[in-house]
Amino acid sequence: MIAESRSSPHAARSSVPALEIHDMTVAYHRKPVLWDIDLEIPEGNLVGVVGPNGAGKTTLIKAVLGLVPLASGKVLIYGRPYAEQRRLIGYVPQRESVDWDFPVTVNDVILMGTYGRLGWFRRPGQAEREVAERCLAQVGMSDFASRQIRQLSGGQQQRVFLARALAQDARIYFMDEPFSGVDAATETAIIELLQSLRSAGKTVFVVHHDLQTVRGYFDYVILLNMRLVAYGPTDTTFTPANLHKTYGGRLTILDEAAEAVRKREPIR
Amino acid sequence: MIAASITTNVMLGTGLLGATAGVIGTFAVLRRRALVGDMLSHAALPGICIAFLITQSRDLIVLSLGALVSGLLGIAVLTLLRRWTRTKEDAAIGIVLSTFFGAGVVLLSIIQQQATGHQAGLHSYLFGETAGITRHDVLIIAGVAMLCLIIVSLLYKEFKLLSFDPEFAAAEGWPTLWLDLWMMGTLAIVTIVGLPICGVILMAALIILPGAAARFWTDRLGRLLVISAIGGATAGALGTFLASPLPQHWLHNKFLDASKLPPGPLIVLSAAAFFVVSLLFAPERGIVARAVAELRLRIRIAREHLLRALYELSEPHQPDRPYFDRAQLLARRSWSEWLLNWWLGRLAARGFVELHDHRVRLTPAGLAAAADVTRTHRLWELFLVDTAGIASDHVDRDADDVEHMLPAPLVRDLEERLAAVGRLPTAPQHVPESPHELL
Numbered sequence: 001m002i003a004e005s006r007s008s009p010h011a012a013r014s015s016v017p018a019l020e021i022h023d024m025t026v027a028y029h030r031k032p033v034l035w036d037i038d039l040e041i042p043e044g045n046l047v048g049v050v051g052p053n054g055a056g057k058t059t060l061i062k063a064v065l066g067l068v069p070l071a072s073g074k075v076l077i078y079g080r081p082y083a084e085q086r087r088l089i090g091y092v093p094q095r096e097s098v099d100w101d102f103p104v105t106v107n108d109v110i111l112m113g114t115y116g117r118l119g120w121f122r123r124p125g126q127a128e129r130e131v132a133e134r135c136l137a138q139v140g141m142s143d144f145a146s147r148q149i150r151q152l153s154g155g156q157q158q159r160v161f162l163a164r165a166l167a168q169d170a171r172i173y174f175m176d177e178p179f180s181g182v183d184a185a186t187e188t189a190i191i192e193l194l195q196s197l198r199s200a201g202k203t204v205f206v207v208h209h210d211l212q213t214v215r216g217y218f219d220y221v222i223l224l225n226m227r228l229v230a231y232g233p234t235d236t237t238f239t240p241a242n243l244h245k246t247y248g249g250r251l252t253i254l255d256e257a258a259e260a261v262r263k264r265e266p267i268r
Numbered sequence: 269m270i271a272a273s274i275t276t277n278v279m280l281g282t283g284l285l286g287a288t289a290g291v292i293g294t295f296a297v298l299r300r301r302a303l304v305g306d307m308l309s310h311a312a313l314p315g316i317c318i319a320f321l322i323t324q325s326r327d328l329i330v331l332s333l334g335a336l337v338s339g340l341l342g343i344a345v346l347t348l349l350r351r352w353t354r355t356k357e358d359a360a361i362g363i364v365l366s367t368f369f370g371a372g373v374v375l376l377s378i379i380q381q382q383a384t385g386h387q388a389g390l391h392s393y394l395f396g397e398t399a400g401i402t403r404h405d406v407l408i409i410a411g412v413a414m415l416c417l418i419i420v421s422l423l424y425k426e427f428k429l430l431s432f433d434p435e436f437a438a439a440e441g442w443p444t445l446w447l448d449l450w451m452m453g454t455l456a457i458v459t460i461v462g463l464p465i466c467g468v469i470l471m472a473a474l475i476i477l478p479g480a481a482a483r484f485w486t487d488r489l490g491r492l493l494v495i496s497a498i499g500g501a502t503a504g505a506l507g508t509f510l511a512s513p514l515p516q517h518w519l520h521n522k523f524l525d526a527s528k529l530p531p532g533p534l535i536v537l538s539a540a541a542f543f544v545v546s547l548l549f550a551p552e553r554g555i556v557a558r559a560v561a562e563l564r565l566r567i568r569i570a571r572e573h574l575l576r577a578l579y580e581l582s583e584p585h586q587p588d589r590p591y592f593d594r595a596q597l598l599a600r601r602s603w604s605e606w607l608l609n610w611w612l613g614r615l616a617a618r619g620f621v622e623l624h625d626h627r628v629r630l631t632p633a634g635l636a637a638a639a640d641v642t643r644t645h646r647l648w649e650l651f652l653v654d655t656a657g658i659a660s661d662h663v664d665r666d667a668d669d670v671e672h673m674l675p676a677p678l679v680r681d682l683e684e685r686l687a688a689v690g691r692l693p694t695a696p697q698h699v700p701e702s703p704h705e706l707l
Contacts, residue, residue, distance in 0.1 A: 065439040086441040098433045102298065103489045112429050116440040121422055148487035168440075 016079040018043040018172050018203040024073030026063045033059050035227040044201050048208045048218035052247050055225045057207045061174045090170030092161045092178050100149050107145045109160050113167025135166040154181035173204045275512040278398050279505040281406035285462050286504025288413040290478030290496035291420050292455045297479040298431050303361050306472035309459050310365045311342025313372025313468045316393055328405045335460045342368050396467035396532030412461045416454045467532035477539035484550035499542045507535025569672045572641045574611050578630050579638035591627040647682045
């Protein structure tokens with residue numbers, strides 16, 4: 001695996017990497033979708049997760065968050081297993097992953113970000129409502145607090161999810177396509193928010209589709225196409241050669257192997 | 269009067285049952301799991317029969333345990349079918365439901381043929397009954413219903429998160445599998461304690477209807493649960509009451525024999541009535557409210573079209589306000605003569621136009637209103653032409669659809685945008701020229 005440089009433009013504040021993945025393979029219904037991922041990302045960076053459709057970008061995030069089982073390998077957050085470090089994680093799922101006709105208001109959704117800290121049975125109180133208010137203001141949605149979520153535009157829904165992640169008050173954020181379906185103004189607002197998170201020492205992983213903006217947005221990139229093509233600082237990693245390797249057609253041998261494993265046939 | 273007091277007791281029991289079914293059913297409906305309750309109640313029948321065959325007892329607890337075991341077995345079979353075969357969820361539910369129910373009916377017939385003295389009555393599990401219900405049974409039903417209500421209110425926050433975004437819940441470390449089992453387990457228990465009164469065939473309706481009906485009334489989960497509970501409680505109590513001897517006694521009804529009217533269908537019909545009323549008359553989401561809103565919009569659009577037509581006819585003659593022939597108005601749009609006359613009458617009543625035989629002209633107030641309407645239309649047209657790049661001969665109809673819905677802040681925003689590029693005229697009435705040729 002290629003990891004040209006471990007030094008980052010924003011030098012790590014913690015000597016322990018924010019995220020380490022060792023020999024991770026992930027399979028859906030016994031069909032492997034990610035092979036042998038190995039990487040280390042230092043704290044305090046904006047990290048773009050880039051690759052073609054079906055490359056396993058969402059799967060990578062879900063595997064790190066324990067939402068899909070690992071076929072092999074392990075994931076460490078600040079040197080310890082995910083299960084012990086859950087309070088350090090903020091998550092922005094894909095916007096399409098929920099039913100936006102669900103009977104909750106914007107404020108209700110933001111408050112869900114505080115549930116993890118509250119623990120069993122305790123209901124959000126004054127302190128949590130203040131947190132929610134602040135997070136809503138950070139994404140510029142204060143006027144929408146009592147709206148039913150169905151009435152929001154795509155960009156507004158995306159910002160609600162961001163605010164909920166902010167309410168989680170995490171050290172590492174995982175965001176699955178936070179820029180999908182948003183207008184240019186919202187995209188600018190979101191990237192500014194992400195930059196302010198980085199300034200506060202947070203690490204943010206972003207599944208990203210628009211190759212044009214990768215250099216402008218991210219300190220680190222992870223180039224994926226069913227396996228890890230390359231990762232490292234954007235300047236040295238986001239190169240035409242690596243991009244060609246990432247997007248130059250799927251590696252059919254991996255596809256065939258995955259299919260064979262699924263059918264339990266030996267690879268010829 | 270003994271009949272009245274036992275009826276009141278049963279009504280309290282079914283009311284509480286209905287409330288609980290409404291609350292837990294709301295979560296099932298929101299999670300698109302409504303049919304699980306249906307499958308569960310049908311799959312319970314063989315368990316009830318087997319429990320009776322083994323113990324020869326009609327004790328509520330014994331039969332309910334049998335129901336629970338076979339209901340859960342049904343869910344297990346469903347899960348296996350879905351996970352390990354190519355059968356899709358809806359087909360799998362249909363298969364499990366009908367197979368278990370078929371087995372239950374066969375067992376019922378076998379029991380019927382047995383020569384035991386007290387076999388009569390297991391058939392009541394098909395549609396439910398209140399006649400055989402004892403005070404003791406009512407107490408058990410009410411107690412279980414209360415317990416389930418307490419579980420749901422304790423886990424309200426957790427259930428809300430699980431129902432809205434299970435992945436986020438799992439990423440936060442909530443044991444979503446266990447929460448899911450608690451939720452579905454509560455649903456199963458409520459379903460099963462309801463079986464003796466509602467029957468296996470119709471119990472699911474009491475789970476589904478209140479939640480589906482309540483959804484018409486509110487967009488807040490908390491209120492939704494309360495409304496659903498009230499709806500379910502009312503349906504349960506009302507259905508029981510209608511199935512009791514009381515209404516027949518009071519109404520001197522000679523056609524219906526009380527003992528032949530099972531409560532299950534009456535409870536379900538009461539819940540269905542709540543659903544139909546909600547569907548029709550709920551504010552905002554109800555059919556009537558939506559029809560009224562639609563009609564209001566159409567009326568406003570027609571009025572604005574007429575005002576704009578009048579303005580455009582008067583435009584070249586300003587500041588004079590000459591009379592026009594109604595035929596000139598008729599030619600501008602495809603409205604019928606009858607409708608046009610009706611509209612003109614309404615505008616005249618509001619003091620916007622003066623009518624003179626077949627001729628019509630705007631009053632000063634009408635001119636101001638018409639200028640306002642035309643202005644919004646043309647602002648939107650200009651925006652479409654300048655910013656959205658739509659050909660000017662197409663914008664008239666495009667603007668037509670949208671302009672009536674533009675809220676005031678957006679109109680101000682349009683003005684600012686157009687002013688910024690010097691397209692906002694500063695004429696006295698601020699009505700910009702049309703970007704396309706007028707008829």
